[in-house]
Amino acid sequence: MAEIIEHDRATPDQTLTRSERLDRLKPNPEHRKLLWGSGIGWALDAMDVGLISFVIAALSAQQLINATEASWIASIGFIGMALGATFGGLIADKIGRRQVFALTLLVYGLATGASALVTSVALLMAFRFIVGLGLGAELPVASTLVSEFAPRKTRGRMVVWLEAFWAVGWILAAIIGTFIVSASDSGWRWALALGAVPALYALYVRLGLPESVRFLESRGKMDEAEAAVRKFEAAGGVDLSLPKAAPAPRASEDSAGEAGSDAAGAISIWSASMRKRTIGLWIVWFCINLSYYGAFIWIPSLLVDAGFTVVKSFTFTLIITLAQLPGYAVAAWLIEVWGRRGTLAVFLAGSALAAALYGYSGIAGEEWLIILAGCLLSFFNLGAWGALYAIGPELYPTNIRGTGAGAAAGFGRIASIIAPLLVPVLVTAGGGDTVLVFTVFAAAFAIAAAATFLLPEQKGKALAD
Numbered sequence: 352m353a354e355i356i357e358h359d360r361a362t363p364d365q366t367l368t369r370s371e372r373l374d375r376l377k378p379n380p381e382h383r384k385l386l387w388g389s390g391i392g393w394a395l396d397a398m399d400v401g402l403i404s405f406v407i408a409a410l411s412a413q414q415l416i417n418a419t420e421a422s423w424i425a426s427i428g429f430i431g432m433a434l435g436a437t438f439g440g441l442i443a444d445k446i447g448r449r450q451v452f453a454l455t456l457l458v459y460g461l462a463t464g465a466s467a468l469v470t471s472v473a474l475l476m477a478f479r480f481i482v483g484l485g486l487g488a489e490l491p492v493a494s495t496l497v498s499e500f501a502p503r504k505t506r507g508r509m510v511v512w513l514e515a516f517w518a519v520g521w522i523l524a525a526i527i528g529t530f531i532v533s534a535s536d537s538g539w540r541w542a543l544a545l546g547a548v549p550a551l552y553a554l555y556v557r558l559g560l561p562e563s564v565r566f567l568e569s570r571g572k573m574d575e576a577e578a579a580v581r582k583f584e585a586a587g588g589v590d591l592s593l594p595k596a597a598p599a600p601r602a603s604e605d606s607a608g609e610a611g612s613d614a615a616g617a618i619s620i621w622s623a624s625m626r627k628r629t630i631g632l633w634i635v636w637f638c639i640n641l642s643y644y645g646a647f648i649w650i651p652s653l654l655v656d657a658g659f660t661v662v663k664s665f666t667f668t669l670i671i672t673l674a675q676l677p678g679y680a681v682a683a684w685l686i687e688v689w690g691r692r693g694t695l696a697v698f699l700a701g702s703a704l705a706a707a708l709y710g711y712s713g714i715a716g717e718e719w720l721i722i723l724a725g726c727l728l729s730f731f732n733l734g735a736w737g738a739l740y741a742i743g744p745e746l747y748p749t750n751i752r753g754t755g756a757g758a759a760a761g762f763g764r765i766a767s768i769i770a771p772l773l774v775p776v777l778v779t780a781g782g783g784d785t786v787l788v789f790t791v792f793a794a795a796f797a798i799a800a801a802a803t804f805l806l807p808e809q810k811g812k813a814l815a816d
Contacts, residue, residue, distance in 0.1 A: 369564050369580045374503040381586040385500055386509060388560045389493045390516035392456055395549040396486050397520025398527075399463050401647075401672075402546055403428065403479070405528030405665060406539040408651040412661050413536060418775050420472050425648050425771035427476045431483020433764030439488025440495075440757015448496040448753065449562045452489060456553035459485025464547025467540045487764060491743070491756035498744040499563045499752070500583065506745070507691055507810065511683040511737035518675035518733055521647075525669035528651070533662050565749040620747065620755045628746045629755065631805025635739060636763030638799035639699070642706060642792035643732055645770030650725065653778075653785060667718075671725035675733040682734035686741055690810040695738035696803040701731035703796035710789030732796075745809040 367375070376382075407424055410416045416424065435455070443451040462481040469475040494510055501509040527545060532538040567576035620629045650671070654664035678698075685694045705727035712720040747755035774788055781787030 369568065369576055372580055373500060373564065373583060376502050376583060376587040376589075378502060378505055378509070379583065379587040381583045382500065382502070382509065385497060385560060386513060388555070389452070389497055390513050390519075392452065392489065392549065392552060393493055393513060394516040394520035394523065395456070395552060396459070396489055397517040398523045399459060399482060399486060399520075399546045399549070400428075401521040401524025402463075402527060402532075402542050404648045404651050405524065405532045405668075406542060407648070408528075408655055408661065408664065409532050409539045411652055412655060416472060421652065422772045422775055424472070424476055424479060425644075426768045428479040428483040428486070429644065429764050429767035429771070431480040431485075432487030433483075433761050433768060435484040435487025435489075435761075436491055436757050436764055437487075437761030438757070440491050440753040440755070440760070442488070443492045443495065443753035443757070444566075444751065447562050447566050448492050448499070449560050451492045452496065452560070453553045455485040455489035455492070456549040457485075459483075459489070460547050460550030460553065463543055464550065466546070467543035487760065488757070490740075491760045492753060494740045495744045495753050495756050496560070496563055498741075499565050499749075500561070503812070505687065507686040507738075507741040508683050510741035510744070511679060511686055514733075514737040514740045515676065515679035515683065517736065518672070518679055521672050521675060522669070525665070525672045529662070529665040529669050533665055565752075569749055618751070620751055620758060625747065625751075625755075628806050629759070631802045632743060632746060632755075632759045633762045634802035634805070635695070635699075635799045636759045637766045638795040638802070639702075639732075639735060639739065640763040641766035641770050641773075642702065642795045642799075643736070644767040645774050646706070646709070646728065646732075646789070646792055648771050649774045653774075654721075656778075667722060667725070670722055671729050674726035674729035678730035678732070678734035679737050681730075682737040686738055687810065690808050691738055691742040691745070692803050692806055692808045695735060695742060695806075696800050698731050698735035698738060699796050699800035699803065702728065702735055703793045703800065705731050706789045706793040706796060710786045710793070735799075742806060742809060745812070746806065 403425060407416070407421045410424075411418070411421050439451055439455065459482045462478050462485065466475055466478040466482070469478065494513060497510055497513050498506060527542050531545075532542045561579045561582070562575070564576045564579050567573075567579065619625065651664050651668050654667055655661055659667070682694055682698060685697075689697070705724060709721070709724035709728050712724040743756045743759060744752050773791075777788040777791060778785065
């Protein structure tokens with residue numbers, strides 16, 4: 352995850368903007384601190400989302416909820432996530448990335464912990480909605496914060512590594528599901544109680560992570576912005592003995608063209624220069640959400656329905672989840688080799704093929720084929736997620752970056768609301784097997800792959816101010 356650091360004893364260039372000074376740095380300990388600090392929050396987010404799939408399977412197996420209630424417990428959280436993603440980005444553009452990141456961790460951590468004490472399905476759904484608000488707002492804000500500090504040459508890779516923490520969190524959820532949720536009838540309550548950890552972590556985020564330099568400049572807080580840049584420069588071996596430079600922010604020459612000067616003049620994600628990329632990004636977000644959450648929220652329950660025991664179903668899911676990590680690793684390497692768009696398209700196409708294979712594996716009934724298809728789906732799907740989070744914040748200038756990333760995520764969450772409700776309907780329509788379900792998911796992945804060609808390639812380009 353760490354890059355090899357080779358420091359020259361550089362000095363601050365008086366002609367560069369602060370953003371350009373950040374762009375020229377090599378990855379250093381401050382970048383790693385930011386990545387780990389944001390990544391742990393990201394992993395805790397994933398753990399919460401993953402846990403609910405095991406909780407639903409356990410409650411269904413104990414006959415405490417029916418299929419309709421199971422669908423709504425999952426979907427109500429995604430309704431909250433849609434609202435959180437949309438408004439979280441807007442708020443982050445107003446009060447700052449770090450503030451919103453910490454607040455969202457606090458909200459969903461407390462709500463998840465409270466979910467462990469519920470006495471009814473209605474109360475569980477109410478808390479899941481609140482959890483969704485926090486989860487939805489956190490993800491686009493965290494990726495935006497990392498993007499705005501990452502050096503230009505490794506920005507895409509850093510954001511993919513941030514997204515890789517999602518796999519860590521989902522693996523934690525699978526471990527908790529396998530060894531805690533399935534251990535007793537009240538195991539699901541203990542699992543949700545563990546989900547309160549993000550509330551404690553929020554304090555560290557508030558005190559330990561820097562605020563976006565671009566955001567501080569946009570609010571006229573030049574001294575704070577300069578101090579943040581100098582902290583990263585000091586960690587990167589830059590000689591800070593010269594007087595500090597504080598030129599007015601300007602667009603970088605490297606950001607000229609489609610991704611730069613046009614973007615910098617945009618006042619809305621639907622401005623003429625932004626419209627095409629916004630449409631493409633929204634399509635990708637919608638389709639990938641539909642397929643990912645439709646599949647992974649339901650896989651434990653579908654395996655139980657196929658005749659596997661709860662313990663065996665959860666064990667299969669844990670093995671399948673482990674394949675997410677190499678998917679992120681390959682995407683992190685390719686994104687700076689092939690570029691953002693090519694990497695995203697290839698991983699989405701691979702996801703389509705893997706989804707089709709998983710649907711067939713349900714008919715074959717062979718355990719090895721189910722695991723293989725599931726691992727391929729994890730590998731390609733989560734690699735695609737990494738590339739998507741890398742490209743999103745790069746498409747918009749500072750004044751609408753949080754809004755653009757958040758609005759796309761919010762639109763995608765509409766699909767994640769639909770997906771848990773759609774799966775039981777498709778299973779019934781398909782005669783009880785999973786072929787129709789995963790054929791639909793494969794088609795959605797294919798549409799998303801095609802939509803990537805509406806996005807500009809941002810490899811090596813500076814973020815637009």
